[in-house]
Amino acid sequence: MGSLNAMSGKICAVTGATSGIGKATALALARQGATLILICRNRQKGEDAVRELQAASPNSAIDLLVADLSSQQQVRAAATNINHRYDRLHVLVNNAGAMFPKRMESVDGIEMTLAVNHLAPFLLTNLLLDKMKATSAARIININSDAHEQGKIDFDDLQMQRHYPRGVGMRAYANAKLANLLTVYELARRLHGSNVTVNALHPGYVATNIITFEGASGPVRLLKPFWPMAKPFILTPEKGAITPIYLACSPRVASISGMYFEKCAPIASSPVSCDKAVQLRMWGASERLTGGSAG
Numbered sequence: 146m147g148s149l150n151a152m153s154g155k156i157c158a159v160t161g162a163t164s165g166i167g168k169a170t171a172l173a174l175a176r177q178g179a180t181l182i183l184i185c186r187n188r189q190k191g192e193d194a195v196r197e198l199q200a201a202s203p204n205s206a207i208d209l210l211v212a213d214l215s216s217q218q219q220v221r222a223a224a225t226n227i228n229h230r231y232d233r234l235h236v237l238v239n240n241a242g243a244m245f246p247k248r249m250e251s252v253d254g255i256e257m258t259l260a261v262n263h264l265a266p267f268l269l270t271n272l273l274l275d276k277m278k279a280t281s282a283a284r285i286i287n288i289n290s291d292a293h294e295q296g297k298i299d300f301d302d303l304q305m306q307r308h309y310p311r312g313v314g315m316r317a318y319a320n321a322k323l324a325n326l327l328t329v330y331e332l333a334r335r336l337h338g339s340n341v342t343v344n345a346l347h348p349g350y351v352a353t354n355i356i357t358f359e360g361a362s363g364p365v366r367l368l369k370p371f372w373p374m375a376k377p378f379i380l381t382p383e384k385g386a387i388t389p390i391y392l393a394c395s396p397r398v399a400s401i402s403g404m405y406f407e408k409c410a411p412i413a414s415s416p417v418s419c420d421k422a423v424q425l426r427m428w429g430a431s432e433r434l435t436g437g438s439a440g
């Protein structure tokens with residue numbers, strides 16, 4: 146997808162590029178001539194991804210930054226690194242995501258699903274915003290999910306301390322994706338009139354590593370033996386990457402911001418995600434949970 150060298154001269158950062166949608170997105174950007182910054186938590190996997198991308202796209206410039214994005218200190222270090230080493234940043238793809246069947250906390254004492262799926266991209270984006278504003282035109286792309294439609298945010302229990310349902314961690318994941326979408330819309334308003342756009346997307350149901358059923362509890366764990374059989378019938382990572390690649394590269398969306406996409410087209414997200422008061426409240430809560438440095 147996209148013409149050869151269409152992204153030549155563009156610097157693009159992709160989080161979670163070691164597998165799934167992130168790796169497929171990074172590969173497509175490399176093939177179109179982008180300079181890539183891969184932000185990965187596991188050095189070995191990151192180096193394997195760099196080798197794989199370079200084999201498929203030999204002229205690519207690819208930089209690896211190792212950061213476990215569940216740690217705010219590591220998010221900050223990754224952002225500092227990019228801010229020092231690059232004079233511009235054209236594209237940031239906030240892709241890294243994970244599900245946690247049992248409630249866990251990050252090194253910062255934050256519920257892991259919220260830390261990885263929402264607070265990490267929120268903080269990283271805000272720390273890179275000045276760099277992106279100093280770039281002629283820049284795009285932020287957040288891989289969200291239609292799971293956000295199931296999200297029900299309790300501002301008195303954002304970290305689900307009172308009740309973390311059994312299963313694969315879907316309720317916490319839905320809440321974190323909703324939290325992130327709310328702040329994407331708020332950020333778009335804050336960036337109005339600037340050279341930076343921000344959009345979110347649902348990639349479809351994609352056969353990746355995100356659901357493993359490891360540690361799952363309750364009836365849902367009975368689905369584990371059937372999962373490998375279902376995988377061939379859902380999207381490949383390459384197909385799941387089509388919308389993020391479109392949002393990163395296409396001239397058609399150069400000035401589109403604050404939208405939610407599926408299959409390369411804007412669609413409506415859940416009613417609560419469009420509530421400006423909730424967006425603002427989530428922005429404030431996210432700032433507090435990331436040390437108040439954002440925005």
Ligand SMILES: NC(=O)c1ccc[n+]([C@@H]2O[C@H](COP(=O)([O-])OP(=O)(O)OC[C@H]3O[C@@H](n4cnc5c(N)ncnc54)[C@H](OP(=O)(O)O)[C@@H]3O)[C@@H](O)[C@H]2O)c1
Pocket residue numbers: 160161162163164165166167184185186187190212213214215216239240241242243261288289290291347348349350351352353354355356
């Ligand atoms: N697959 C779907 O059907 C689907 C549907 C809707 C939305 N999404 C979203 O798509 C995005 C990509 O997921 P995927 O389906 O491609 O899953 P995946 O294959 O599991 O890829 C997730 C990526 O995120 C990385 N990651 C996880 N936790 C991290 C952390 N703490 N720090 C840094 N990197 C971390 C993983 O690194 P490791 O390789 O080290 O684990 C991996 O590179 C996620 O945001 C997900 O929520 C997926």
